[in-house]
Amino acid sequence: MNASHDRQIDTTDIAAQLNRERSANARLRKLIDAHSRIAAAKLDLDRFLSVVTDALLELVPAAHASVVEWVDDDEMVYRACSGTIAHHVGLRLKRDGSLSGLCSLEKHLLYSSDTSNDPRVDAQACKRVGATSMVVAPLLYQAEVAGVVKLMSDRTQAFSSEDIETLERITSLVASGMAHQRVFVENRALIEQNAMTIARLRTEISLREAADSKLEASLRRRRLVLDTTHDAFVCTDAEGIIIDWNDAATRTFGYARNAVMGRPILEALFPARRRARYGELDVFGIAPSQAVEAGKDPHAQNSTHGTSGSSGKNRSRTELVARRIDGTEFPVELSVCPVQYDGNTELAYFMRDVTERFNARELDKRFRVLVDAIKDYAITMLDASGHITTWSAGSTQVMGYEPHEMLGEPAALFYTPEDIAAGRPQRDLELAAREGRVETEEWRVRKNGTIFWANIITTALRDSNGALQGFAKITRDMSRRRRLEELEASSQRMSQFLALLGHELRNPLAPLRNAVSMLQLKSDGHRALVPEHELIDRQLSHLTRLVDDLLDAGRVTLGRVQIAPKPVSLQAIAQLSIEGSAPLLSSRGQTLDVSMPDTPLYIAGDLTRMVQVVQNLLNNASKFSLDGASIGLRIFRSGRLLAIRITDSGRGIDPDAIDAVFNLFVQETPTEEQADKSGLGIGLTLARAIVDLHGGHIEAHSEGRGKGSVFTVWLPESDHAIADAGARDEAPAPPRLADLKVMVVDDNVDSADSMATLVQALGHEAHTVYDGAAAIELAQTLQPDLVLLDLSMPKMTGFDALPHIRHALVSPGAVIAAMTGLGTSEDRARTEAAGFDLHLTKPVGLPELESVLRIAVARVRD
Structure with a gap:
């Protein structure tokens, strides 16, 4: 019984042993097989890592998921995943507070049999991927952790010592593979880098060859440009010695290239009296350090003699006076650019003859002075949209605004509110742009709100291509002229009325004159009636003369008085005038003292009109002198002027009223103080107008009230003398009347x-x-x-x-x-x-x- 029992135990142990051996052999075969697959994997890193995670799941049945996490600074990245977390590739976890991060820091394998009570793990991440227990092993490469390999299970204490041993073996295999992978990657990168370097070198060689070719062509073009440009190009070294010179410089200054090479630029091209002052200018005193900094400009490109190089902030531009080879001086615009070439400092000067610009600027200055001197016109410039760009002194005078108030403002500011509401400002500009020039007269508004009548000329300004640049606007205050026109129109209406009145007055005078003539015919046999007839005739003649004066006044104001000039002597004019005034002088018992040269003095004049002038002056002298007074008439020459002077010792004229006596309807002496209370204040006005038509002038002089007056008529002498126009032939005897x-x-x-x-x-x-x-x-x-x-x-x-x-x-x-x-x-x-x-x-x-x-x-x- 016992023996049988012992044999049974032995048989069981043997069977168990055999099972263990068979299991170990199966595991070994799987490990060998996994090793073979990993080793056979291509050297693509992601594919290699995926093979590793797949093999781990086959070797460790307890795991439901495997992952390779890569170290990325302070994070862990899911680089390869298998099992239930295959879809989590790329997931990132904090390195601190996770089992994977701790493994990467401690560099040895870690095992958590139950993540629910393990403080080393990231509990939330574990729940997310279903990791109840897990084991983590480091991937070491040259003593540095590149990442970790992790097995996860949904059971506690899921991994045995054999599972951990398998993980360690696979980890060493993965580390070895990674080493080969890195060597391969490095070699491949090196090969690629070498290939790229070779390609870049070839490209660089091609580019350099092309650049050399372009540089050579650029230098040829540069020389061509420098020699054909209109600007003089002069290049100097840092000491100001000329080292390059183009054809335009020869045309500008007159020097041949060889004549200036090696000479100081100040000595060769500028007047001696200005060199000392010019030498202190920045354009000639740029320090080498500035040129060096300019050469370091990242935008600069070195070229022969530095035709380019510095940025705009290192350029300097000014206007100076230069000197040509013949000694003549002229204004130039000089621009300098400091550059570096082959380690040396050079200064590139570009000079342009700006004589025309200088003259234009001087002309513009003179024009500005002229414009500002014109106070009666508002002269402004507008841009294309109608905003004011310039404002003259006359504009301030006319409009009332100061320049700072108007620059940039719209010109519509001067229009009336009604015109602005109707869109007139914009329409006026459009019309000027279309027609070129527009002149209008309309109301304008000043700063103080007053409105004035203005004449406005708007001219469109265009460039050489016809593009509209702006407008020139000239505004003139025409308020005074408008008032004068109104007064002139009123005066013309008055003159027309006077002419009409004079004409109408002649109609009743005609039958009166006829009746007087009848009385004179009938009184030939009745001398007792002669005084009455003469009185009527005298008063009728006086009334006729007043009407004639009214008509002449109308003609004068309308400018209709004309003369028919013929050579006539002053003696003839005086003789006829004396005959006409004799009855008035005789009636008042006044005497006339006449002084005339025997030799006739001739003028080109209208005999009838000049007799009207002198007779008017004689009549005035008689009217304003006492009965029995003496009146003087003198004719004389003064240079090429002839004069008729009439002097009286009568009423006289106040000095302040001398000019006023020639105005229409003005009588300086009150009517009640006149001996002869007739007259309309027209005679002297007519006299002055007639004398003006003869190219002469009439002067009045008086020492004051009661001291008499002197009137002098000055006339130009005529070069053509004829027989005395005053000598009149005797009238032929009237023929015997026949019935008509x-x-x-x-x-x-x-x-x-x-x-x-x-x-x-x-x-x-x-x-x-x-x-x-x-x-x-x-x-x-x-x-x-x-x-x-x-x-x-x-x-x-x-x-x-x-x-x-x-x-x-x-x-x-x-x-x-x-x-x-x-x-x-x-x-x-x-x-x-x-x-x-x-x-x-x-x-x-x-x-x-x-x-x-x-x-x-x-x-x-x-």
Whole structure:
């Protein structure tokens, strides 16, 4: 029984032993097989590590996952994973606070049989990968830990000593493989690096060869550029000695290249009197250290004689006075650039003749002075958008703004609010840009808010390509001119009124004059009535003269007074003037002291108008002098000027009123103080206007009230003397009157009837009509010898009726005389051009009428 029991035990032990051996042999075969697979793995590190983790799962069935973690600074990275965590490749854990990190630091195998109560592990990471127990072994390479190999199980105390031994063996195998892998990687990297180095060397050689070729071409181009540029290029060493020189420098300074090489630049190219001061300038005093720093500029490129090199901050530019080979001086713009070439400092100078710029700048300065001197015009410059860029002193004067207030502001600021709301500022600029130049007159607003009438000229400014650069705007305050124009218009209306008034006054004067002439004819046998007739005639003549003055005043203000200059002597003018003023002088018992040279003194003048001037002055002297006073008239020469001087000892003129006496309607002496209380204050105005038309002038002088007056008419002497125009032939004896058929045409019934009565009194047949149509009808039946035709008639004027009357008359010898209140030379020329034979100015005096009748009789007889 016992023996059997012992044999049974032995058999069991043997069987167990055999099982252990078979298990060990199987494990060994698996280990060998794993070793073979690992060894056979390619030297790709990630694939190698994946084979390791797969083999560990086969060798250690207790593990549900295996991983190789790589050390990356303070983190552990899942480099290869197998089993249930295969998808966690790339997972990162903090090195501090994990079992893997501790293993990498302590460099030996660590085992955690239960991670739930092991403080060495990262509990959160363990839960994430399902690691209840785990064993970690370091991967050592040259005494440094590259990573760890870890086995994990979801059971506590899952790993036996055999499992740990297997892990250690695999770990040593992995470390050996890693060594081979690193050697392989290093060798492959070295080979790749060598290949890259060789490729770079080849590229570098090719680039250097290309660079050498480009440099050679660049040097050729540089020389070509330097020799063809318009700027003078001069290169010096650090001491200022010239070492290079281009063709433009020869053209600029006149020196050949060989003549300046080796000479100091200051001595060769600049005036002696300026060298000392120029030598202290930065452009000639750049220190070598500055040039060295310029050469270190990372953007600089060395080139022969340093045509490039320094950055902009090392450049220096200025304007100096240079000297040519012939000694002439001229302004140059000089730019210097310090560079390094072959370890030496060089200075590259570029010089440009800026004579034109200098002249333009001086011209601009003078123009600016001129512009600022113009105070009556606001001259401004605008940019293309209408903002002010320049502001003149005149702009301040006109607009009221200072320059600092307006620069950069829109020019629309000067427009009225209404114009701004209507978009006028922008439209004006667009019109100027389109038309080139625009001139307008409109309202503008000053700084203080006042509005003024302005003339504005806007000119578009364009460059050589036609691109719009801006605008020039000139504004002038025209408020005064506008007021003067309004006054002138008012004055013109007044003059027209005076002319109309004078013309209308002549109409009632005409029948009065005719009636007086009738009285004179009827009183030939009744001398007792002569004084009354003379009184009426005298007052009527005076009234006619006042009307004539009114008409002349209108002509003067309208600029219609004209003269017909002919050579005439001052003696003739004086003689006729004295004859005209004799009745006035005689009536007041005044004497005239006349002083004239025997030799005639000639002017180019209008005899009638000049007699009007002198007679007016004589009449004034008589009017403002006492009865029985003496008045002087003197004619003399002063250089090339001739003078007529009239002196009186009468009322005199206040010195402050000397100039005013020549103004229209001004009488310096109050009417109540005048001996002759007639006159309108027109005579002196007419006299001055007539003398001005003759190229002369009239002066007035008086020592004051009660000390008399002196009026002097100065006239230019004429070079052409003729017989005395004042010498008049005796009038021929009037021919014997013959009966004439006379037709009087006038819309003024009194004037027409009185003229017809006067014609009948002179022995002729007279017929009257009162409009143009009736005159044409009567002319056909009457066939008159003389027609006295009024010009200003309603419906049909005398000008309109004239051609019809001419057509109705059978006899070509009939005389047609115009009757009008207008008697200027222009009026006479107009009637003559229309076809009238004679011109009669209303009121027609008896002598004038008798003269017309004599002419008609002579025409009939012929």
